[in-house]
Amino acid sequence: MKAVYALYPDGHSAQQAVSRLHAAGVNDRDITIQSAQPMEDFEFGHRDKATWMWWIACGGALIGMASALGLAWLTEMSWPINVGGLPIFAWWPNLIITFEMTMLGAILATVVTLVLTARLGRRSDIYDPEVSDGKILVGVINPSESAVAGLEAALTAPSGAQFKRI
């Protein structure tokens, strides 16, 4: 069996299902939850919240800044042009290019981190299109045969549960 899961009409029943799975000895990382919107009002919606994305964005910004300074330095020194008596490497105008590339670095680093850490572009073993209609999916992937009955009991206990196995 690939997975067992249930669909719930609201966050309350989904939370109950998650809590019952915990009580049945299922680890957090073995429980799959899917919803059509963020569910931060419930405890299960707070899973996997910790992220390095902010620091990675700062790293991207630093790379962007270094690239801008390097580009400006290289180009201006390679072909020195006297512009209105400004120094060949003039800080004030170069700050503009530096600022833009710093921000671009932060933005690109953020997007790359999102794609990689949210595992976008990868197939999932379990999904139900009814999630798009507002149902909340709670399930366990690759359960052992002996555990299925217990999981079914835990998943079907909350009201409105729609149990499925694939």
Next chain:
Amino acid sequence: MTPSHSQINSDLLRPLLRTSWKFYVVVTIFLAIVVAALVSWLSQMFYGFGISGIRWPVYWGFYVTSFVFWIGISHAGTLISAILRLVDAGWRRPVTRCAEVITVFALMIGAMFPIIHLGRPWLAFWLFPYPSERLIWPNFRSPLVWDFFAINTYLTGSLLFLFLPMIPDFAVVRDKSTGLRRRIYTLLALGWRGTPKQWHRLESAMAIMAIAIVPVAVSVHTIVSFDFSMAPVPMWQSTIFGPYFVAGAIFSGIAGLLIAMAVLRRVLHLEQYLHPIHFENLGKLLLVMALLWGYFVFNERLVTYYGNEPSEMAVFWRTQRESFAPLYWTMVIGNFVLPLVLMGIKRFRTITGCVIASLGVVVGMWLERFLIIVPSLGHKYLPYSYGIYRPQPVEIIIAGATFAAMTLLYVLFVKIVPIISIWELKAGDHQPPDGSHPIAKKQSLREVEG
């Protein structure tokens, strides 16, 4: 009454999944106007700039006016959306995507104008920062190269800022469609499933991008203002130009957004999602920006007047009571009087009132850009450099067709993407449980476990 999730899906996916004959009629009309503009542009390339009204000393006319105007309109979206996201304004949810789309398309249209203005657009790559065969790098101390970096950074950031929150909505379309459409949306949805981890990462990414995009947006129009204020031309070299341009950009952007929202509401029957309160809130913002615009214009005019520098005063009087006066006072009425009356008096702050005020602002802001550029260039310091500018049909067609291009792009976008963010709307309607504080949640959890 709050619509259910399936009703939200049904209402917002209807334009994507059903196509009426009206869609084809609208696309055909606007496409014809865009094609006319392309033919005009080709004729300009073929016959040369002589067929336009751009000649010494007024080298910047309708094209640069349109460039500045559209870059200004682009401030409607990403900037406003980012600010509303950062302050977590709940009413932003149905508005943000309508706004973000304007940014992307307005930037694309605006960025076309320097290329149109080149005369030889196939040499546009000379603007890019790479060493040419003569080893001459672009001059990083030139405001035109700053434009290249600023506009490209803003365009890239805005595209990503628009695309990221569309991913969950692409997943909804994927689940609701069949055949080829389903395959296309499966690709666009990037395997989105809606796990808590994916939601957290998306929200973190949006928060970071909102913080990054606000200063970028401000910098873009400041840098566009530097194209003028770095030049020794009467009434251009002013330290106030940066904030003056940014305020004007946000002002025209809000006006553009209000018009787009009113049209979408009526055409797509989105009355349940775009409420009068959304228009009223944006109308208040329009009023604030009208006052700010008036403040900047007063500053600019008063300081010039007191300085009494002859070449500046010549431009000053040309705009206020000579040949450009009709345009100038139309601008004042459109940008200040009309929004002040319609948005300042509560009973006029209706959807119709917002649209009328916004149309006035759009016209007024276009005129403002024109009046900054042309009177100054036509009346510089020495009499030998005085001249007049008469826009020719090729410029009028190209500048006018940009409005058709914007409408066409918007119509096509609405056909392929839900114009209101479905997941954000659902998240806004989501009812938190009693005692939604984390500690209360843990207590309720213990009750379940018990």
